[in-house]
Amino acid sequence: MKVLTEYLTFNTKKRREYVHITPQVEAAVAKSGVREGLAFVSAMHITAAIYVNDHESGLIADIDEWLDQLAPPRPDYRHHQTGEDNADAHLKNLILHHEVTLPITNGRLDLGPWQRVFYAEFDGQRKKRVIIKILGE
Amino acid sequence: MKVLTEYLTFNTKKRREYVHITPQVEAAVAKSGVREGLAFVSAMHITAAIYVNDHESGLIADIDEWLDQLAPPRPDYRHHQTGEDNADAHLKNLILHHEVTLPITNGRLDLGPWQRVFYAEFDGQRKKRVIIKILGE
Amino acid sequence: MKVLTEYLTFNTKKRREYVHITPQVEAAVAKSGVREGLAFVSAMHITAAIYVNDHESGLIADIDEWLDQLAPPRPDYRHHQTGEDNADAHLKNLILHHEVTLPITNGRLDLGPWQRVFYAEFDGQRKKRVIIKILGE
Numbered sequence: 001m002k003v004l005t006e007y008l009t010f011n012t013k014k015r016r017e018y019v020h021i022t023p024q025v026e027a028a029v030a031k032s033g034v035r036e037g038l039a040f041v042s043a044m045h046i047t048a049a050i051y052v053n054d055h056e057s058g059l060i061a062d063i064d065e066w067l068d069q070l071a072p073p074r075p076d077y078r079h080h081q082t083g084e085d086n087a088d089a090h091l092k093n094l095i096l097h098h099e100v101t102l103p104i105t106n107g108r109l110d111l112g113p114w115q116r117v118f119y120a121e122f123d124g125q126r127k128k129r130v131i132i133k134i135l136g137e
Numbered sequence: 138m139k140v141l142t143e144y145l146t147f148n149t150k151k152r153r154e155y156v157h158i159t160p161q162v163e164a165a166v167a168k169s170g171v172r173e174g175l176a177f178v179s180a181m182h183i184t185a186a187i188y189v190n191d192h193e194s195g196l197i198a199d200i201d202e203w204l205d206q207l208a209p210p211r212p213d214y215r216h217h218q219t220g221e222d223n224a225d226a227h228l229k230n231l232i233l234h235h236e237v238t239l240p241i242t243n244g245r246l247d248l249g250p251w252q253r254v255f256y257a258e259f260d261g262q263r264k265k266r267v268i269i270k271i272l273g274e
Numbered sequence: 275m276k277v278l279t280e281y282l283t284f285n286t287k288k289r290r291e292y293v294h295i296t297p298q299v300e301a302a303v304a305k306s307g308v309r310e311g312l313a314f315v316s317a318m319h320i321t322a323a324i325y326v327n328d329h330e331s332g333l334i335a336d337i338d339e340w341l342d343q344l345a346p347p348r349p350d351y352r353h354h355q356t357g358e359d360n361a362d363a364h365l366k367n368l369i370l371h372h373e374v375t376l377p378i379t380n381g382r383l384d385l386g387p388w389q390r391v392f393y394a395e396f397d398g399q400r401k402k403r404v405i406i407k408i409l410g411e
Contacts, residue, residue, distance in 0.1 A: 001138050001275050001411050003310040005379055036140040038177060038272060040312060040375055044386030046327045052235055053183045053227055058215035062224050063231065070207065070344065078332035087336050090327055094337065094370060096231060098326055098389075101177055101238055101375055103270040105142055110268060112181030115235075131384060133377045135312060135410070136272070137138050138275050173277040175314060175409060189372055190320045190364055195352035199361050200368065207344065233368060238314055238375055240407045242279055247405060249318030252372075273409070274275050 004032035004134040012124035018060045019119040021050075021130070025102065026109055028132045035107045037136015042099035044131055047089035047123035049096035055116040067092045067122075089122035096120055104136055141169035141271040149261035155197045156256040158187075158267070162239065163246055165269045172244045174273015179236035181268055184226035184260035186233035192253040204229045204259075226259035233257055241273055278306035278408040286398035292334045293393040295324075295404070299376065300383055302406045309381045311410015316373035318405055321363035321397035323370035329390040341366045341396075363396035370394055378410055 006028045010019060021041075029039055041050050053059070070091075077087030100117065103110040119130055143165045147156060158178075166176055178187050190196070205225075214224030237254065240247040256267055280302045284293060295315075303313055315324050327333070344365075351361030374391065377384040393404055 003411065005310070005377070005384075036142070038175075038270065038312075040377060042375075042377065044384075044389065046386070046388050051231060053231060054216075056216060056219060058218055059224060059227055062214045062216050063228070066208070066228055071340070077336045079328075079330060079336050081332055082330060087333060090333055091337070091340055094325060094327060097234065097371065099375060101179075101236060103142070103177060103179060103268050105270075110142075110181075110270075112183070112266065114183050115181065129386065131377050133312065133379075133384075137140065173279070175312075175407065188368060190368060191353075193353060193356060195355055196361060196364055199351045199353050200365070203345070203365055234371065238316075238373060240279070240314060240316060240405050242407075247279075247318075247407075249320070249403065251320050252318065274277065 001137055002032055002034050004028060006132040008130040009127060010119060010121060011127045012121045015124055017121045017124055020055055020116060021119050022117045025117050025132060028134055029104055029109055032134035034104055034134050034136035037104045039102040039104055040133040041117060042131050044129045046093055047086055048128055049093050049098055049120040050100050051096045051118050051120060052100055052115050054114055070095060086123045092122045138274055139169055139171050141165060143269040145267040146264060147256060147258060148264045149258045152261055154258045154261055157192055157253060158256050159254045162254050162269060165271055166241055166246055169271035171241055171271050171273035174241045176239040176241055177270045178254060179268050181266045183230055184223055185265055186230050186235055186257040187237050188233045188255050188257060189237055189252050191251055207232060223260045229259045275411055276306055276308050278302060280406040282404040283401060284393060285401045286395045289398055291395045291398055294329055294390060295393050296391045299391050299406060302408055303378055303383055306408035308378055308408050308410035311378045313376040313378055313383060314407040315391060316405050318403045320367055321360055322402055323367050323372055323394040324374050325370045325392050325394060326374055326389050328388055344369060360397045366396045
């Protein structure tokens, strides 16, 4: 069994950003030498997410607007009594989830034709990390 | 370590459909010979989902109606400027997620009494694929 | 390859409860002897969830209220024609998801500084189970 661990670091310019990371995950798979297995990709934060969907700017803007409808920024969350102002970022993390698992076949990510991996930042402008763990043989 | 990869193909009659696939996943586990490990099941599309819940037609109709409330079909998504009309299907995929991981114990899916695996199609009437990857020993 | 399987049992006093279970998952990782791998944690029920977020009581109350907005308790779900009254618990399970996968590095859960694992009960006051499966080497 082979295992590889990689960390990516992001420091987005805007508070919210959607960063395409399929190339970085593919690079980790290649580096691991795993031919058959799984690639696990996870934000190490509770105000960011990893998701798989379309690399299309209109849809990404739709997703961003939709997340604000489902988990609106509001001053009156209880969490803000701790001094934080990012409760909506926690809820957005819960909708999209912080992690995905991806299949590896013949040494490559075995994704469908339109599946792309994204890092979704909901409370950025500071250094944040993603872990990639590759397992297989 | 043993690894097995299987692909399922669906071509639903209706645009939206919920297909029970626990038997197909169980068959892949049996074929793999894995006694202890994980079964990974993923839609290879960004307008379909894999989820685990009840095999009860009333609840499935509730889920379908509820997804339309959270991610309504609407003409004015930005994604539709590309010529597509399925932005709501992408958002439904994000709520339910495209993949699940399931435990294997003693050569069987180790699910709770009511847990059943479903393929949720949100933009069907064409050929679409699911990947199953079994890992373990 | 090493594999360890553990089951946790919960019987919450309230119908809805959020139980911090990072210590139990850490204990399973230590018991497994796995240094590099993945920890899979899943509710074995369709009215409970496993999620990763902040161990902060204000945020947990926000999450609970927010889940009621997205998936309200209502008498008129079709699922209730079966005699059940918990359709909203099924929908809350779908939002938060029943399972997480967590990375193991150097024999420990490799989580970010604020990531904590929770069992979310939406229909408790009875015995329910969680499965932990550790895989790696």
